[in-house]
Amino acid sequence: xxxxxxxxxxxxxxxxxxxxxxxxxxxxxxxxxxxxxxxxxxxxxxxxxxxxxxxxxxxxxxxxxxxxxxxxxxxxxxxxxxxxxxxxxxxxxxxxxxxxxxxxxxxxxxxxxxxxxxxxxxxxxxxxxxxxxxxxxxxxxxxxxxxxxxxxxxxxxxxxxxxxxxxxxxxxxxxxxxxxxxxxxxxxxxxxxxxxxxxxxxxxxxxxxxxxxxxxxxxxxxxxxxxxxxxxxxxxxxxxxxxxxxxxxxxxxxxxxxxxxxxxxxxxxxxxxxxxxxxxxxxxxxxxxxxxxxxxxxxxxxxxxxxxxxxxxxxxxxxxxxx
Numbered sequence: 001x002x003x004x005x006x007x008x009x010x011x012x013x014x015x016x017x018x019x020x021x022x023x024x025x026x027x028x029x030x031x032x033x034x035x036x037x038x039x040x041x042x043x044x045x046x047x048x049x050x051x052x053x054x055x056x057x058x059x060x061x062x063x064x065x066x067x068x069x070x071x072x073x074x075x076x077x078x079x080x081x082x083x084x085x086x087x088x089x090x091x092x093x094x095x096x097x098x099x100x101x102x103x104x105x106x107x108x109x110x111x112x113x114x115x116x117x118x119x120x121x122x123x124x125x126x127x128x129x130x131x132x133x134x135x136x137x138x139x140x141x142x143x144x145x146x147x148x149x150x151x152x153x154x155x156x157x158x159x160x161x162x163x164x165x166x167x168x169x170x171x172x173x174x175x176x177x178x179x180x181x182x183x184x185x186x187x188x189x190x191x192x193x194x195x196x197x198x199x200x201x202x203x204x205x206x207x208x209x210x211x212x213x214x215x216x217x218x219x220x221x222x223x224x225x226x227x228x229x230x231x232x233x234x235x236x237x238x239x240x241x242x243x244x245x246x247x248x249x250x251x252x253x254x255x256x257x258x259x260x261x262x263x264x265x266x267x268x269x270x271x272x273x274x275x276x277x278x279x280x281x282x283x284x285x286x287x288x289x290x291x292x293x294x295x296x297x298x299x300x301x302x303x304x305x306x307x308x309x310x311x312x313x314x315x316x317x318x319x320x321x322x323x
Contacts, residue, residue, distance in 0.1 A: 007077060010088040015097050017060045019088065023071065024057050030075040034197065037074045046070035051254070054198045058241060058250055062092045170276050170316040173216045173224055173267050177319045180206055181214055181226075184276035184314040186295040190214065192230070192253060199253040201238065201301040203290060206318075212236070212253060216317065222266050223282055228253045239263030240281050240303055247286060251301045276314025278306065289313040 006029040013019035032040070034050035041048035048070045056063045056071065063071070065086060072085050091098045170184065181190040188203035191210035204210060212230035219225055226238035230253070237256035240249050240263075256263065264282035279288040287306040290299040306313065 007075075007081065010085045013088055013092065013098070016062050016092055019062050019092055020057060020059060023063075023068075026072065026075050026077075027053075027057065032075065037071070040074040041070045044070075044073055046073065048074060050197065055241060058198070058200065058252075059244075060248065062089050065089065168316070168318075170274055171318055172269065172274070172277060173218075173317050174319065175216055175218055178213045178215055179317040179319055180210065181279075182206055182316045182318050183290075183295075184316060186290075186297075188295075188297055188299075189318075190301060197233070199236070201251045201253065203299050203301060204297050213320070214238070216267075219264060222268060223264050224267050225256075225264060226279075227256075237263045238265075240283070243283060244303075245284055247304050248291070248302050251288065251303070270314055276316060278313055279315055280306070287313040288315070 008022045008025045010022060013022050034053050037053055038048050038050050056067060068085060068089050069082055072082050183203055186203060189206035189210055190201050191204045192201060212228040215227045217225040217227050228236045228238060236253045238251055238253050239259040241252045243259045243262040261283040262281060266280040266282055268278045270276055270278055281303050284303060286303040288301060289304040291302050
């Protein structure tokens with residue numbers, strides 16, 4: 001059960017991103033995993049899949065009312081605290097920003113009524129967040145994870161230290177091969193984080209134990225699908241979370257076929273001779289890059305604007321040596 005003095009105060013949030021950051025803090029304070037939160041929500045009569053929690057905590061906008069209530073209830077908060085969170089959420093949803101703690105806030109708790117027996121005043125909820133790809137953990141796949149830590153470095157193309165490959169040769173998209181997606185600017189490569197089921201992608205040293213394995217499936221007219229093969233969670237596809245149209249939306253690996261054109265990418269050469277390739281989500285024509293254009297290891301990969309000849313949005317598809 002949540003220790004109440006460890007729960008953050010939603011009144012501290014003045015914007016959507018700050019509100020979601022407090023939700024992440026609340027989740028950490030609860031000490032519960034995504035699976036445990038989903039089970040607690042189910043026991044309370046709520047529907048709160050693990051993938052929905054992950055997507056909610058990855059966004060910069062406030063979640064839907066019923067999703068927020070289910071989440072904070074699963075974290076162990078009581079009715080009064082749930083009302084507080086919903087009141088702040090309603091104010092942010094209506095006005096985008098709110099005043100600081102102790103000052104009169106815009107809006108009020110009226111939008112929370114639907115969950116407590118009063119007439120609702122909130123618009124109809126948006127579409128449900130997509131599921132993370134089906135994940136089946138067996139004894140064999142668990143053993144494969146342990147084994148992968150010992151063999152991956154052997155399978156990768158040599159010269160993989162942080163930054164060593166930033167000026168290396170550029171390779172275009174190829175079919176029938178496992179590839180690493182390398183940033184021309186930083187020399188870092190796409191990878192998920194081990195031990196999580198979020199599916200978010202980051203840039204890490206290419207010689208590190210990167211996962212999943214990536215390959216490219218041509219769709220015609222310069223469009224490609226970036227197919228993934230995870231040592232634990234099997235096949236999937238890279239796409240933009242929730243089919244989001246806005247810059248800053250993160251890339252995520254999950255089941256194929258859930259996000260329409262948001263998991264199709266236009267791969268286009270830049271420069272003559274070619275300096276690198278832009279990866280552009282087909283549903284927005286934005287460009288794949290890192291948050292805030294960071295060249296640091298651990299930066300999350302997102303869709304961003306395509307202005308200028310930004311080398312941070314140019315990539316190489318380096319074939320992985322067979323083995």
